[in-house]
Amino acid sequence: MAKSGTAKAKKTPGDNLARILAAAARLFTRQGFHGTSTRDIASEAGVSLGNIYNYFGTKEEIFVSLLESREKEYFRADQPLIKALASGDFPDNIEELGFASRDTIEKFSDYILLIYVDVVEFEARHVARLFRNMREGYAKALKSRGPSGLEKIAPDVDPVAALMMVTWNYTNYFIMEKLFKVKGHYGLPDTEAVKLFARIFKRGILRGKA
Numbered sequence: 302m303a304k305s306g307t308a309k310a311k312k313t314p315g316d317n318l319a320r321i322l323a324a325a326a327r328l329f330t331r332q333g334f335h336g337t338s339t340r341d342i343a344s345e346a347g348v349s350l351g352n353i354y355n356y357f358g359t360k361e362e363i364f365v366s367l368l369e370s371r372e373k374e375y376f377r378a379d380q381p382l383i384k385a386l387a388s389g390d391f392p393d394n395i396e397e398l399g400f401a402s403r404d405t406i407e408k409f410s411d412y413i414l415l416i417y418v419d420v421v422e423f424e425a426r427h428v429a430r431l432f433r434n435m436r437e438g439y440a441k442a443l444k445s446r447g448p449s450g451l452e453k454i455a456p457d458v459d460p461v462a463a464l465m466m467v468t469w470n471y472t473n474y475f476i477m478e479k480l481f482k483v484k485g486h487y488g489l490p491d492t493e494a495v496k497l498f499a500r501i502f503k504r505g506i507l508r509g510k511a
Contacts, residue, residue: 318356320346322370325363330414334364334422368419368427371412376438381405382468386442390450391464395502399495402471406479413480439465467502471495 324346328337343350385401
């Protein structure tokens with residue numbers, strides 16, 4: 302005879318792992334690494350403490366796993382900034398890079414906050430590798446687009462460094478706006494700020510610049 306009522310879906314080991322990581326991300330970004338215990342993570346995830354140790358030997362392993370998984374997702378080809386880097390010709394796509402930076406910060410706010418946690422509590426021990434390889438990643442993105450558009454850049458300007466400056470200025474702007482909640486800190490709405498950044502990057506700030 303069939304049991305009445307709706308049966309609960311059976312949880313798989315993968316479900317528990319996802320819940321542990323999601324809970325850890327919430328707690329680490331809210332109260333820091335050292336302010337969070339493994340027991341806190343178990344309680345937040347709704348699993349036993351022993352269940353966590355089925356996956357991770359230490360709390361730091363959980364933190365590193367979070368950084369690695371977010372980094373992998375961040376650099377997927379379908380993510381906003383990566384799509385903008387790959388689909389447009391630099392420097393014509395500077396505004397597009399600005400809006401993609403905004404979308405990236407909104408989508409990966411927990412990852413950015415985890416990076417700050419690593420900088421403050423681990424002296425950037427875990428994320429240093431990511432930043433060391435950054436220029437290589439930008440160079441690869443430019444190379445994938447070919448030389449189109451680069452002839453517009455002054456011959457004494459390194460296009461890879463220029464691209465990095467553009468994206469990092471936009472990123473820092475939107476970190477302040479979206480993560481630190483300092484709204485309108487340039488005295489402009491987001492769209493106008495993106496356009497101003499683009500205009501300055503393309504023309505400079507001096508009169509008579511082309």
